Amino acid sequence: MKHVYLDNAATTPMHPDVVAAMTEQMNADFGNASSTHYFGRQAHAALDHARQTLATALHTTTDNIVFTGGATESNNTAIIRTAYARREQGMHIITSAIEHLSVLNPLRRLEQEGFRVTYLPVDANGEISMSDFDAALDDETTLVTLMWGNNEVGSRMPIDKVGARLRSHQAWFHVDATQAFGLADINPQALGINMLSASAHKLNGPKGVGVLYRDDTVHFTPFLLGGEQETKRRAGTENVPGIVGFGAAVARLDNAAKAALTTRYEGFTKQITTALTDEDVEFHVNGNLTHDRLPHVLNLWFPGVSTYALQTNLDLAGFAVSGGSACTAGSLEPSHVLTAMFGADSPRIAESIRISFGTVTTSEDIAAFSAALIKAVNRLRARAATK
Numbered sequence: 001m002k003h004v005y006l007d008n009a010a011t012t013p014m015h016p017d018v019v020a021a022m023t024e025q026m027n028a029d030f031g032n033a034s035s036t037h038y039f040g041r042q043a044h045a046a047l048d049h050a051r052q053t054l055a056t057a058l059h060t061t062t063d064n065i066v067f068t069g070g071a072t073e074s075n076n077t078a079i080i081r082t083a084y085a086r087r088e089q090g091m092h093i094i095t096s097a098i099e100h101l102s103v104l105n106p107l108r109r110l111e112q113e114g115f116r117v118t119y120l121p122v123d124a125n126g127e128i129s130m131s132d133f134d135a136a137l138d139d140e141t142t143l144v145t146l147m148w149g150n151n152e153v154g155s156r157m158p159i160d161k162v163g164a165r166l167r168s169h170q171a172w173f174h175v176d177a178t179q180a181f182g183l184a185d186i187n188p189q190a191l192g193i194n195m196l197s198a199s200a201h202k203l204n205g206p207k208g209v210g211v212l213y214r215d216d217t218v219h220f221t222p223f224l225l226g227g228e229q230e231t232k233r234r235a236g237t238e239n240v241p242g243i244v245g246f247g248a249a250v251a252r253l254d255n256a257a258k259a260a261l262t263t264r265y266e267g268f269t270k271q272i273t274t275a276l277t278d279e280d281v282e283f284h285v286n287g288n289l290t291h292d293r294l295p296h297v298l299n300l301w302f303p304g305v306s307t308y309a310l311q312t313n314l315d316l317a318g319f320a321v322s323g324g325s326a327c328t329a330g331s332l333e334p335s336h337v338l339t340a341m342f343g344a345d346s347p348r349i350a351e352s353i354r355i356s357f358g359t360v361t362t363s364e365d366i367a368a369f370s371a372a373l374i375k376a377v378n379r380l381r382a383r384a385a386t387k
Helices: 016-028 038-057 071-085 101-112 130-136 159-166 240-251 255-278 307-316 336-342 363-385
Strands: 065-068 092-096 116-120 141-147 172-176 195-199 210-214 297-301 352-356
Touching (some): 065 071, 071 141, 071 210, 092 101, 101 116, 101 141, 116 130, 130 159, 141 159, 159 172, 255 297, 255 363, 307 352, 307 363
Parallel strands (some): 092 141, 141 172, 172 195
Antiparallel strands (some): 065 210, 297 352
16 A cells, blocks of 8 residues: 655655765764864865855855754744843743744743743634734833744744834844745845744754754854854754755755745645535635645644544555644644634534645645545544434
8 A cells, every 4th residue: 555645744754865965974974063173174064065055045144054953942042042131121022822832832931930922813814913913012022933834724924024013123033934944935134034943854854953043133142051063052063964964955945946846735735625625525724725825734624524533544544644733743632723713612623634745745646635535534424424
């Protein structure tokens, strides 16, 4: 049986070019990038090359690129260190109710320490209101942290509008771009973004490697203490093979490649929704397909069909989808994203699945998946009707 992977918002398979670049690095250059001898210089050169690749992708200089162990570390660093560094200017932070847990949990910790956090509500499309944002912004706000696009429903935040609002305000603007970095052309300086987080494994790179973009206005003490790596901004011996893999993954995705992927993914969404409609299968989109959104994430509600049962049936048929964020897998807690969008009592929370496309997804995969999805939903509904 062929297994089809449709959970790319959780992680992506490494591209062969990435594997080749990392393998070559591990075989040829094993030195510590901080060492001054030949082996260290070779490793440092590889590090510099990857840093330049990331800087070019973000339309910035290498001085603004800090490699980390992943977006979770990048998010924690940006949020916690900013809060502590700027507490004299104010202790108010603005975010949204549907952020990733690597943003929400640090903020909850800061609340326990006396910081004030505003969690902006979202509508049924998973979008915040700029009027709510304007009402929340005050003289004590020192940080605004928002995701570029949501990992469960694909909704976009108004990053450009928020960045414009903050240009004349003291607050630093942090963006979690983990789901968007491999698909959108992101220019932090043009958008008024002071800090930005991303992970390699979301764009066919290795796990355990991330980046934190910091512009020239951002100054705080390191989150990790130890050596003077990353120009004294992130202690710890650099994971050079992983960073090389990150660079190789980013180098593959120029703007033309990103545009082509977006078009493909939008086609996959239409292929699935059309197949369901043609077979008269009742479903609803969690979010809105007509708004600006992440093209690789499709979240569907099938009334009366248990998320767990549908996900299990699809898995047995060879199709990997998700019931929500991979970071809450195994948790008994309902999706905080769907709860924020539809309310705690909504049946959508326990009757929805997330389908997320990747570079290896084909139209044939989507056709086979659509047929299996229709079959599973009809079978589960028929079974429920006989009880």
